[in-house]
Amino acid sequence: MLRMPEFRYLQPKSLRQALKMKEDAGPEGMYVAGGTDLYPNMKRRHQEPKVLISLSGIRALSRITGGAGGAALSIGAGVTLTSLHHHRRVSLHYPALARAAELVSTPLLRNMGTFGGNLCLDTRCNYYNQTYEWRKAIDFCMKKDGAICWVAPSSPRCWAVNSSDTAPVTVALGAQFVLAGADDERTVPASNFFRDDGIRYLSKHPNEILTEVRLPAQNGWDATYWKVRRRGAFDFPVLGVAVWVKWEGNLVADARVVLGAVASSPLLVSEAAQAVVGSDLDDEAIAAAARSAFKTAKPMDNTDLTLAWRKEMVRTYVRRALEELRDRRHHG
Numbered sequence: 230m231l232r233m234p235e236f237r238y239l240q241p242k243s244l245r246q247a248l249k250m251k252e253d254a255g256p257e258g259m260y261v262a263g264g265t266d267l268y269p270n271m272k273r274r275h276q277e278p279k280v281l282i283s284l285s286g287i288r289a290l291s292r293i294t295g296g297a298g299g300a301a302l303s304i305g306a307g308v309t310l311t312s313l314h315h316h317r318r319v320s321l322h323y324p325a326l327a328r329a330a331e332l333v334s335t336p337l338l339r340n341m342g343t344f345g346g347n348l349c350l351d352t353r354c355n356y357y358n359q360t361y362e363w364r365k366a367i368d369f370c371m372k373k374d375g376a377i378c379w380v381a382p383s384s385p386r387c388w389a390v391n392s393s394d395t396a397p398v399t400v401a402l403g404a405q406f407v408l409a410g411a412d413d414e415r416t417v418p419a420s421n422f423f424r425d426d427g428i429r430y431l432s433k434h435p436n437e438i439l440t441e442v443r444l445p446a447q448n449g450w451d452a453t454y455w456k457v458r459r460r461g462a463f464d465f466p467v468l469g470v471a472v473w474v475k476w477e478g479n480l481v482a483d484a485r486v487v488l489g490a491v492a493s494s495p496l497l498v499s500e501a502a503q504a505v506v507g508s509d510l511d512d513e514a515i516a517a518a519a520r521s522a523f524k525t526a527k528p529m530d531n532t533d534l535t536l537a538w539r540k541e542m543v544r545t546y547v548r549r550a551l552e553e554l555r556d557r558r559h560h561g
């Protein structure tokens with residue numbers, strides 16, 4: 230049986246208290262929200278905080294505000310994935326996000342797991358998401374306790390993968406993330422929140438708390454999310470495709486194509502988006518976008534399912550996502 234290491238558990242009631250507790254705890258402290266990623270990780274000694282600062286008692290983090298009639302919507306980082314998926318304004322105006330939340334793991338984990346925890350999710354790798362003894366047997370890896378990357382042994386960097394379902398959707402939607410620090414609050418675009426580095430995968434300072442995610446108003450855009458995984462009921466994505474298009478009449482005025490689970494951060498494929506701008510999403514434009522995404526995606530051999538098949542699926546799923554948006558535009 231895998232056991233949790235010992236830790237102190239603190240329950241602040243306000244952001245200010247939480248930030249102070251984290252500052253006092255220093256590098257030995259970590260925030261925990263639903264704990265659905267952090268607790269299993271602690272059992273495997275991926276993270277070994279001595280102090281856990283729970284965010285679950287901070288009411289301000291669980292609010293969803295705005296969004297009436299398609300106006301901009303603000304979602305607290307502590308909102309559970311179940312609430313996110315069921316929220317009327319989210320499912321009505323941001324169905325891509327509601328779908329991504331619904332596709333995370335199982336109902337039990339979605340009841341505990343939060344939007345913020347999903348966005349701050351640790352990167353994953355076949356050589357890392359293993360027990361301590363398993364990792365010790367291969368002399369660990371550079372992400373934790375070791376020196377080498379077993380996926381690419383000559384690589385100076387870690388290639389662990391961003392496997393969050395909601396992360397690529399927030400980048401595609403052009404969301405803004407609000408971060409609270411001890412002295413100030415700042416807002417960063419979703420695309421700048423994630424870093425393409427398996428170890429330092431967030432641009433956030435460890436003491437900062439992600440407090441809310443701001444989504445843009447509905448003004449003629451549409452978006453969708455498609456996910457590939459081994460078991461439909463349960464698994465992390467081995468590929469996520471989030472696509473956003475801005476319509477002007479029947480033509481695409483702007484677009485974003487973002488791939489999840491193929492790199493250490495959500496991967497924005499600008500060439501794929503450019504391939505559909507100015508088109509009405511005809512077959513030729515969609516095929517060009519899918520080809521471009523396929524060429525750009527360079528998944529590594531460090532998640533479930535085979536590398537070549539996952540790469541091939543990029544083409545298929547980008548095509549399916551764009552076809553869905555076209556069909557919705559033309560046939561309602």
Ligand SMILES: Cc1cc2nc3c(=O)[nH]c(=O)nc-3n(C[C@H](O)[C@H](O)[C@H](O)COP(=O)(O)OP(=O)(O)OC[C@H]3O[C@@H](n4cnc5c(N)ncnc54)[C@H](O)[C@@H]3O)c2cc1C
Pocket residue numbers: 259260261262263264265266267268269284306307310332333334335338341342343344345346347348349350351392393394395437438439440463464465466
């Ligand atoms: C069996 C299993 C299957 C899973 N399947 C999926 C899946 O298909 N897709 C998927 O995306 N995820 C999956 N997960 C991972 C996880 O359940 C979800 O990502 C969940 O949303 C994490 O949220 P949480 O609140 O539990 O995060 P926690 O575990 O509490 O925290 C995760 C990390 O985020 C940090 N953190 C949390 N909230 C904040 C905040 N507001 N500000 C700053 N830092 C914060 C924590 O310090 C920690 O580092 C799975 C997990 C398990 C165990």
